[in-house]
Amino acid sequence: MVTKDEASPMSTYYRRLPIYLLLDCSESMAGGSFDGLTLGLATMVNELRSDPMALESAALSLITFSGVARQLVPLTEVFKFNVPRLKLGSGTALGAALALLESCLEREIVKTTREQKGDYKPVCFIVTDGEPTDVWEAIADRIRTTICGKKANVIGIGCGPDADLDKLRRVTDVVISMNDSKEASFSRFFKWVTASVSSASQALERGGDRPINLPDLPAECLEVAKKGVARNQPEAGRHFFLHARCLRNGGFFLVRYSLAGTPYKCLGVHPLDDFDMEGVNDAKGPQIGSEQLGDPLPCPYCKNPLVGACSKGHFHCCPMITEPISLTCPWCKVTDIYGYAAFGIDGGAG
Ligand SMILES: [Zn+2]
Ligand SMILES: [Zn+2]
Numbered sequence: 001m002v003t004k005d006e007a008s009p010m011s012t013y014y015r016r017l018p019i020y021l022l023l024d025c026s027e028s029m030a031g032g033s034f035d036g037l038t039l040g041l042a043t044m045v046n047e048l049r050s051d052p053m054a055l056e057s058a059a060l061s062l063i064t065f066s067g068v069a070r071q072l073v074p075l076t077e078v079f080k081f082n083v084p085r086l087k088l089g090s091g092t093a094l095g096a097a098l099a100l101l102e103s104c105l106e107r108e109i110v111k112t113t114r115e116q117k118g119d120y121k122p123v124c125f126i127v128t129d130g131e132p133t134d135v136w137e138a139i140a141d142r143i144r145t146t147i148c149g150k151k152a153n154v155i156g157i158g159c160g161p162d163a164d165l166d167k168l169r170r171v172t173d174v175v176i177s178m179n180d181s182k183e184a185s186f187s188r189f190f191k192w193v194t195a196s197v198s199s200a201s202q203a204l205e206r207g208g209d210r211p212i213n214l215p216d217l218p219a220e221c222l223e224v225a226k227k228g229v230a231r232n233q234p235e236a237g238r239h240f241f242l243h244a245r246c247l248r249n250g251g252f253f254l255v256r257y258s259l260a261g262t263p264y265k266c267l268g269v270h271p272l273d274d275f276d277m278e279g280v281n282d283a284k285g286p287q288i289g290s291e292q293l294g295d296p297l298p299c300p301y302c303k304n305p306l307v308g309a310c311s312k313g314h315f316h317c318c319p320m321i322t323e324p325i326s327l328t329c330p331w332c333k334v335t336d337i338y339g340y341a342a343f344g345i346d347g348g349a350g
Helices: 031-050 050-059 093-107 137-147 165-171 183-206
Strands: 017-026 056-066 069-076 123-128 153-159 177-179 222-224 239-245 252-258 266-272 285-289 306-309 315-318 326-329 333-340 344-346
Touching: 017 031, 017 093, 017 183, 031 050, 031 056, 050 183, 050 326, 056 093, 056 252, 069 093, 093 137, 123 165, 123 183, 137 165, 153 165, 153 183, 165 177, 177 183, 252 344
Parallel strands: 017 056, 017 123, 123 153, 153 177, 239 315
Antiparallel strands: 056 069, 177 222, 239 252, 252 266, 285 344, 306 315, 326 333
């Protein structure tokens, strides 16, 4: 019996065009950005599947980062890539994500040897809207000096008006800014990534190891970030988040506040059916007292108008309190008499 390997002992390796997507899943992405990210990713995979060149050569890997970084999908050919469920978490562990990228490249990319040609040069997209909350500078410098342009093409995408593009510039020279982080902009962005992958896979026939030619940016949402052009003051656009549960159904939600001006204005409540709690305590946000908070928006599940905290400091929705009332914390199930009292907060960094 002849096995496949024996039949072709010197078989040429089927070269892949590896695409790494590093997606920021910090809580600041909650709402339209996250919907756009989830939908855009699924659409992209579908479109690549119907592109014969991409189908033949492209392989995708997905790395997400919030409190921790995870490789959700190892490098996988487009035709068998299953889009995973994305989960938001607390914090922006950019350093951990870059370190993970470095080790994945080392492990997953088939190198060119004397005997065979290895994979084409990978293309890595790093999408983030926030401030890194971990140590990221040393690994950023290492990616820039040892990987960018040499082992991989690395493209940074800062999404929303508050993304700090200078931090991305420390990683790579190719930085693109997304003007806003609305759902429609993410959809255009992923269309552009799809077109980039298509054009890179078409260019393979003409020798795939040259720098990739990125297609034109959709002007209404993306632009090449110019050096030294100041954007909004980061502080003015910073948000912080309370992690809360509904008293009635236990549902999880984020309460988003703006740090611009006091009292801090509540910008939104985001119900989430899944949240990655790992690394939550590593992301240190501002120290805030409840008296600094403006009125919250109603609970997204039961419309309770307030946010309260149990004696252990868990946040939950809360009815109007006119006299002391007995409530059970949906986190720790402890029943207590609640009155009105100020509480301190370690706001999660967005
Ligand atoms: Zn509620
Ligand atoms: Zn509690």
